[in-house]
Amino acid sequence: KNEVEQSPQNLTAQEGEFITINCSYSVGISALHWLQQHPGGGIVSLFMLSSGKKKHGRLIATINIQEKHSSLHITASHPRDSAVYICAVEGSEGGLTFGKGTHLIIQP
């Protein structure tokens, strides 16, 4: 069973700061997903990665398959980025295995 560790668990930053959230997993995967969940809200997919790097607006996601590690970066952070960011991995057993999430608060 894959173990997914995220860090930090909680992060408070000022508007405009560069944000990095890290994710490590223990077993080989077919893909890694970064997801966003607002309080009381549903989950939105941000990225799906099998290798390399993806960018969407102010969000950048990278993955190092050899090191079993991924990072999510937010540039020029804004209060509307406040949410829970979740790393989830796909293995051979089907479905996603989720990390516990990173609670991000961006203060104006």
Next chain:
Amino acid sequence: ETGVTQSPTHLIKTRGQQVTLRCSSQSGHNTVSWYQQALGQGPQFIFQYYREEENGRGNFPPRFSGLQFPNYSSELNVNALELDDSALYLCASSYLTHTDTQYFGPGTRLTVL
């Protein structure tokens, strides 16, 4: 908006009862996965259906069962409800069973008293 809907939004049941939760996937999405998210925890994989057949299952007992229909709707059934079944139940649809973007519904909040 992900195009995935779930009903009902909230539900209250008592221990021992049975419940059916529903999910409507995006048109064309042959795969639906169900997850249980307890308060303050990350979602846990219950099972996945692909073209109306169960395609994978997490560590949940047989009283958790599902159905998927040709019209891209699906159901999660839970028998003999226990207090620990209280959670947010999420469905996620995709075209492929693996390595594909997941589109999550807003969830059904189940409370078991």
